[in-house]
Amino acid sequence: MSGGGARSLALHGGVLALLLALHFVLPAYHHGNLARIMVLASYAIGYNILFGYTGLLSLGHALFFAAGMYGMGLAMRHAGLGPGPALAAGLAAGLAVSAAMGLLALRTAGVAFMIVTLMFAQAGYLALLYFGAWTRGDEGFVIQQAERILWGIDLSDPGNRYLAALALFALCLLATLWLVERPFGKVLVAIRENEERARMLGYNVFAYKLGAVILSGTVSAAAGAAYGLLFGYVGATFASVQYSIFPLLWVLLGGAGTVLGPLIGTLFMFYLIDLSSGVTSAYMLVAGVVLVLVTLFAPQGLAGLLRARLWRWLP
Amino acid sequence: MTLLSTRGLTKRFDGLHAVEDVDFDLPEGQVRALIGPNGAGKTTFVGMLCGRITPSAGTVAFAGRDISHLPAHRRIGLGMAYTFQITSVFARLSVAENVALAARRKVRGALGVRRMVARSLARVGLEGQSGQIAGTLSYGHQRLLEIAMGLAQRPRLLILDEPTQGLSEAEITGFKALLRDLSASATILLIEHNMSVVMETADRVTVLDFGRILAEGSPAEIHADRAVQAAYLGTA
Ligand SMILES: Nc1ncnc2c1ncn2[C@@H]1O[C@H](COP(=O)(O)OP(=O)(O)OP(=O)(O)O)[C@@H](O)[C@H]1O
Ligand SMILES: [Mg+2]
Numbered sequence: 135m136s137g138g139g140a141r142s143l144a145l146h147g148g149v150l151a152l153l154l155a156l157h158f159v160l161p162a163y164h165h166g167n168l169a170r171i172m173v174l175a176s177y178a179i180g181y182n183i184l185f186g187y188t189g190l191l192s193l194g195h196a197l198f199f200a201a202g203m204y205g206m207g208l209a210m211r212h213a214g215l216g217p218g219p220a221l222a223a224g225l226a227a228g229l230a231v232s233a234a235m236g237l238l239a240l241r242t243a244g245v246a247f248m249i250v251t252l253m254f255a256q257a258g259y260l261a262l263l264y265f266g267a268w269t270r271g272d273e274g275f276v277i278q279q280a281e282r283i284l285w286g287i288d289l290s291d292p293g294n295r296y297l298a299a300l301a302l303f304a305l306c307l308l309a310t311l312w313l314v315e316r317p318f319g320k321v322l323v324a325i326r327e328n329e330e331r332a333r334m335l336g337y338n339v340f341a342y343k344l345g346a347v348i349l350s351g352t353v354s355a356a357a358g359a360a361y362g363l364l365f366g367y368v369g370a371t372f373a374s375v376q377y378s379i380f381p382l383l384w385v386l387l388g389g390a391g392t393v394l395g396p397l398i399g400t401l402f403m404f405y406l407i408d409l410s411s412g413v414t415s416a417y418m419l420v421a422g423v424v425l426v427l428v429t430l431f432a433p434q435g436l437a438g439l440l441r442a443r444l445w446r447w448l449p
Numbered sequence: 450m451t452l453l454s455t456r457g458l459t460k461r462f463d464g465l466h467a468v469e470d471v472d473f474d475l476p477e478g479q480v481r482a483l484i485g486p487n488g489a490g491k492t493t494f495v496g497m498l499c500g501r502i503t504p505s506a507g508t509v510a511f512a513g514r515d516i517s518h519l520p521a522h523r524r525i526g527l528g529m530a531y532t533f534q535i536t537s538v539f540a541r542l543s544v545a546e547n548v549a550l551a552a553r554r555k556v557r558g559a560l561g562v563r564r565m566v567a568r569s570l571a572r573v574g575l576e577g578q579s580g581q582i583a584g585t586l587s588y589g590h591q592r593l594l595e596i597a598m599g600l601a602q603r604p605r606l607l608i609l610d611e612p613t614q615g616l617s618e619a620e621i622t623g624f625k626a627l628l629r630d631l632s633a634s635a636t637i638l639l640i641e642h643n644m645s646v647v648m649e650t651a652d653r654v655t656v657l658d659f660g661r662i663l664a665e666g667s668p669a670e671i672h673a674d675r676a677v678q679a680a681y682l683g684t685a
């Protein structure tokens with residue numbers, strides 16, 4: 135473990151440095167994609183805290199992503215807040231929604247937990263449509279360029295946007311890296327591995343799980359708020375069930391319970407769909423087949439495979 | 450002083466009386482063996498002490514305080530530790546991390562935890578395996594790991610549910626010595642089928658049969674008790 139500390143810091147620092155270097159060399163198209171991927175990977179990192187590390191499978195994370203996005207967007211649109219306070223409003227919304235959902239959904243476990251989280255997210259989605267007068271329903275709304283200037287930085291500019299996305303991603307990555315080495319993170323893993331045992335060591339399992347839901351939900355909300363701000367659009371699609379499934383797939387593909395897995399999975403799936411949609415209109419089929427193959431031959435995901443075969447110390 | 454006591458403790462599983470109206474007192478510092486035939490209700494009884502199992506009726510007091518309504522983690526927090534009859538370690542985590550998870554409840558700081566882990570593993574003779582993944586240990590060694598996790602919690606009351614099951618003769622001899630050593634600092638409630646362990650380590654013995662206390666006394670008295678022999682030792 136302790137030997138892994140330096141190596142792990144070097145690896146993750148190296149990945150962040152590479153992402154920074156790519157900013158200067160990537161052609162515009164891929165540069166734009168990668169900015170989007172880093173924000174979505176931050177969402178996946180949030181998801182991974184609950185699914186990968188705590189072992190709780192949620193089917194309702196779109197609710198958190200949307201809470202951040204709408205918390206930010208509605209605060210701008212209706213309360214006239216600037217981007218900084220609006221981002222904070224998005225985070226607060228994510229925190230409140232995840233705390234409420236955690237308190238209720240954690241009374242259940244396993245399949246019931248999956249269904250309850252799914253229902254919550256559907257209720258949130260329908261509420262967005264129902265209150266269309268405020269949220270502009272399905273259509274959503276655009277955040278004007280003038281509203282996207284944070285601390286004098288124009289986030290609609292692709293270069294700034296990329297760096298902002300990288301900053302968010304780096305923050306999330308380093309935070310998880312730190313978290314999983316803390317006693318708190320280790321208790322989450324213990325709960326994933328053997329909940330009854332963790333309880334009988336004296337851990338308040340409910341409180342830890344609630345902490346994980348809130349942390350996971352708030353990170354997801356941060357990604358949602360950033361997505362809205364960076365790409366200038368807030369819409370109900372981001373609250374739909376699809377956006378609850380995506381982070382699950384990204385994390386499964388990349389490696390649940392690994393720090394780098396979310397980025398690898400998001401990157402892989404984004405380009406899988408991007409490339410196959412250039413070749414065939416049945417691109418979702420291609421994505422599906424690859425997913426099935428990965429689950430069959432690398433059930434621990436790509437980073438999980440790396441950990442099993444090469445780097446035992448990978449956090 | 451009485452560390453633990455129960456009054457009228459009862460557990461029914463749809464009509465089956467697993468534990469029936471048990472009044473039990475355990476003085477601080479004692480090593481108490483709890484014996485009885487398979488299905489007598491021993492695991493169910495201790496499960497109600499530490500909060501794993503909700504009683505159908507009755508109360509549990511620990512250190513002079515009624516803990517009947519406390520959840521398991523709070524009871525453990527008061528100084529109980531429990532080792533499972535069916536080995537229940539964190540199979541995919543390292544041996545050291547298993548013990549560290551137990552130690553962190555009591556010890557603050559990474560250095561203190563590491564020391565406690567090393568000490569607990571050494572006491573059960575697993576110091577050489579600390580980096581190994583717990584699930585790859587032999588069954589006997591997993592039992593010892595369970596015990597090390599109990600030690601690392603520095604409990605006031607240590608509840609051991611058949612700790613010697615699956616241990617080799619040599620390991621059992623080591624375990625007896627460990628138990629004697631441990632009894633200086635903790636009260637011990639030991640469920641045990643191995644009579645030599647009971648005879649050599651217990652101060653007193655309680656016999657459970659069909660969920661009720663059949664007899665209680667010194668190891669010698671219990672050994673000589675005819676009713677106990679009939680019910681349990683099978684030598685009547
Ligand atoms: N969860 C449960 N549901 C139904 N019956 C149970 C349950 N747990 C235990 N029992 C029953 O209660 C009785 C007492 O079981 P318990 O496990 O406490 O016995 P024990 O004395 O620990 O036995 P052993 O020596 O085999 O470990 C048994 O008849 C058992 O089948
Ligand atoms: Mg038993």
